[in-house]
């Protein structure tokens with residue numbers, strides 16, 4: 001058996017791990033068009049090498065022996081309206097991770113995981129409640145995007161076949177690192193995956209967002225990478241006492257340090273950081289919380305996204321009622337802070353923010369959302 005990667009524990013070499021140059025080296029003395037065929041199969045069709053029919057059988061078999069998909073599909077769940085899809089994957093060493101694809105009117109966004117579990121221990125988050133297992137490899141990160149692109153393409157093909165011909169075609173337009181894990185704790189692999197998304201998947205930097213709970217050294221390092229990738233800061237509290245409770249890493253990197261890092265990011269990249277704020281009933285949704293947030297958002301020159309907290313089994317509080325969220329947003333707007341109230345997507349399949357736990361949803365399949373057990377493709 002292949003030795004595990006020292007840092008990620010991954011046991012396989014995913015065919016999406018090598019860059020095009022590395023593939024050229026691996027293939028050796030074959031005609032250049034074979035590399036084109038392989039590349040087209042991997043990135044345009046989203047096919048694993050054994051399924052790339054343009055390649056000769058012997059070549060497919062040889063590549064298939066040396067490179068295997070790193071994620072095995074376990075289950076796919078669709079929300080009742082069909083616009084949110086969640087996949088549960090198992091890695092070769094038995095870790096479980098999740099990916100969520102969300103279709104909107106004019107775009108489709110995939111929310112990907114960067115770690116199996118998470119060590120940041122934010123109490124309200126199902127991933128944090130489950131603990132940390134390991135970092136994901138570059139291949140494991142990219143395969144989630146491959147699956148989302150394939151799903152968009154298949155969905156579009158189904159719609160074309162549909163006699164009613166309803167709806168626009170679907171194309172994966174955005175990738176957000178907001179699934180399981182703290183992306184900056186897995187910095188090098190997330191950075192490599194981000195560059196690969198830009199070069200090999202053809203996604204613009206502005207269509208990629210990395211979310212962090214506030215690892216200041218990595219935020220500063222990322223500001224110097226010369227990328228115009230979106231950066232989202234999961235803040236959730238605008239004073240250190242409350243944030244120390246909600247987001248324990250705050251004991252190491254205070255809000256003042258975060259504000260400096262946000263300003264620096266904007267200066268270096270020209271991109272404004274967005275502040276993510278999970279609205280928690282009676283915890284961070286009072287007028288006084290809004291006033292504190294106004295101060296931080298102004299200092300950080302940030303846009304604010306308000307997200308109603310989603311229920312998780314290990315946290316006793318619930319999301320703020322709609323009226324309170326509207327009042328909170330209005331208070332921010334009246335202070336000239338840019339604010340967006342995010343819609344919750346996929347709560348019926350536990351696919352919403354903070355609900356990813358690497359396990360099957362407790363939602364029963366039936367009249368609403370659907371769950372499909374998936375057989376391995378390998």
Ligand code: SF4
Nearest residue numbers: 118120122125128181
């Ligand atoms: S909110 Fe993000 S950083 Fe915090 S435990 Fe959950 S996945 Fe980790």
